[in-house]
Amino acid sequence: MNTSAERETDDGTVADTRCRNCDGFVTPQFARVFGNNRNEVYGCFECMTATEIKKGSANHPEAAERARQDLRR
Secondary structure: OOOOOEEEOOOOOEEEOEEOOOOOEOOHHHHHHHOOOOOOEOOOOOOOOHHHHHOOHHHOHHHHHHHHHHHHO
8 A cells, every 4th residue: 555655666666755854755766766775765855965865865864864954054
């Protein structure tokens, strides 16, 4: 059973289409590329910089929270 925030991906796994840090929308492709092994995303372009996402911080809850705090400063 999929909720509205989840979509079935090509490989049969479910991609979460919401950032768990700020609840912003992310595409299933973004979740597959930048999320963790369960396609969970803890940072997106709404709450992190592109550099932080590229470095892999979007799949770590602690790193995402730190980035969000830094963005508020």
